[in-house]
Amino acid sequence: QAKDLGRNTFCFFNNEQQQKVQYRLDLTAQMRMAIQNNELTLLYQPKIDLCSEKIVGAEALLRWQNSRFGAIGPDHFIPMAEQNGLIAEIGRWVLDTACRDTQTFIKTLPSFHISVNVSVAQFKNTDLASEIAEILDFYRLKPAVMDIEITESILADQVSDIRNNLAGLRRLGVSLSIDDFGTGYSNLGYLKHFDVQTLKIDRSFIQDLTQSEYNQTIVRAILQICKGLDLTAVAEGVEDRQTLDLLKSWQCKTAQGFYWAKPISKAALVELLVAQMTPDGSVESLIE
Numbered sequence: 001q002a003k004d005l006g007r008n009t010f011c012f013f014n015n016e017q018q019q020k021v022q023y024r025l026d027l028t029a030q031m032r033m034a035i036q037n038n039e040l041t042l043l044y045q046p047k048i049d050l051c052s053e054k055i056v057g058a059e060a061l062l063r064w065q066n067s068r069f070g071a072i073g074p075d076h077f078i079p080m081a082e083q084n085g086l087i088a089e090i091g092r093w094v095l096d097t098a099c100r101d102t103q104t105f106i107k108t109l110p111s112f113h114i115s116v117n118v119s120v121a122q123f124k125n126t127d128l129a130s131e132i133a134e135i136l137d138f139y140r141l142k143p144a145v146m147d148i149e150i151t152e153s154i155l156a157d158q159v160s161d162i163r164n165n166l167a168g169l170r171r172l173g174v175s176l177s178i179d180d181f182g183t184g185y186s187n188l189g190y191l192k193h194f195d196v197q198t199l200k201i202d203r204s205f206i207q208d209l210t211q212s213e214y215n216q217t218i219v220r221a222i223l224q225i226c227k228g229l230d231l232t233a234v235a236e237g238v239e240d241r242q243t244l245d246l247l248k249s250w251q252c253k254t255a256q257g258f259y260w261a262k263p264i265s266k267a268a269l270v271e272l273l274v275a276q277m278t279p280d281g282s283v284e285s286l287i288e
């Protein structure tokens, strides 16, 4: 009967929603303990210079392995951490760990650059620029070693904390990259205003580049913007040689992607850096 069905459906949804709420509560409780329980790790994805095909830096990417929920991806838990406020503490852990590990990386490659993802929530209600300055100072790293990856929408935000922190970061001398460029709200005027150095072309435009004329048009247009505004372009998500060759033919200088390496441990990155110091040790020849 329709009435019964209706009631059952209502109960079903109610139950499901309740489970969702419980899940979020449980996950938040676990997240609160993640740092002290040593459940967070940073992996590093190499950034490759396309002329030499050598590693010039890396992007730090966060991983969470929880005893109860298993491996939880950053696309899932970072938005939750932004909502429950734990992003501040987690973000500080990421910055600290990335800088500590970079001390090791620059011993092998003095020109090494580290890129760290910072979410918009970390720009609010804090003095992020001073926090980063302190961490860099603690590890005796020059600010120019660090690159902060932000999304396009942050630049358009009128919140004064965000604006002050952006200006503070540039005064400090860390560089700014726009992550996932081409997928969000873009006001190209802000790129100049905030003195952004790098546009990271979103993976969705790179993934089927050889097949899609549409994506080729977009990628070439972004590369033209970079050339005209004197910005560095980084192609995200390069997975094959044909895509790489196409990007090289358009004078794209830097890329990341599974073609060279997935995000890897600190020790594995050190190994790659050491190996590429030997003559002819290009990254390509190191990865099967």
Ligand code: C2E
Residues within 6 Å of the ligand: 045, 060, 061, 062, 073, 074, 075, 078, 094, 117, 118, 119, 149, 179, 180, 203, 236, 237, 238, 239, 256, 257, 258, 259, 263
């Ligand atoms: P993102 O910053 O755009 O990072 C690039 C993502 O693409 C990473 O996913 C990386 O593993 C993946 N990727 C790189 N090359 C390839 C490729 O060739 N093919 C494919 N299919 N994927 C590739 P990941 O590590 O799962 O990170 C997802 C997102 O989570 C990041 O996107 C970033 O927005 C966020 N995130 C990760 N770590 C942090 C962090 O420490 N703090 C903050 N605020 N966000 C983070």
Ligand code: MG
Residues within 6 Å of the ligand: 059, 117, 149, 179
């Ligand atoms: Mg990123």
Ligand code: MG
Residues within 6 Å of the ligand: 179, 180, 200, 202, 203, 236
């Ligand atoms: Mg990205």
Ligand code: MG
Residues within 6 Å of the ligand: 179, 180
């Ligand atoms: Mg992303």
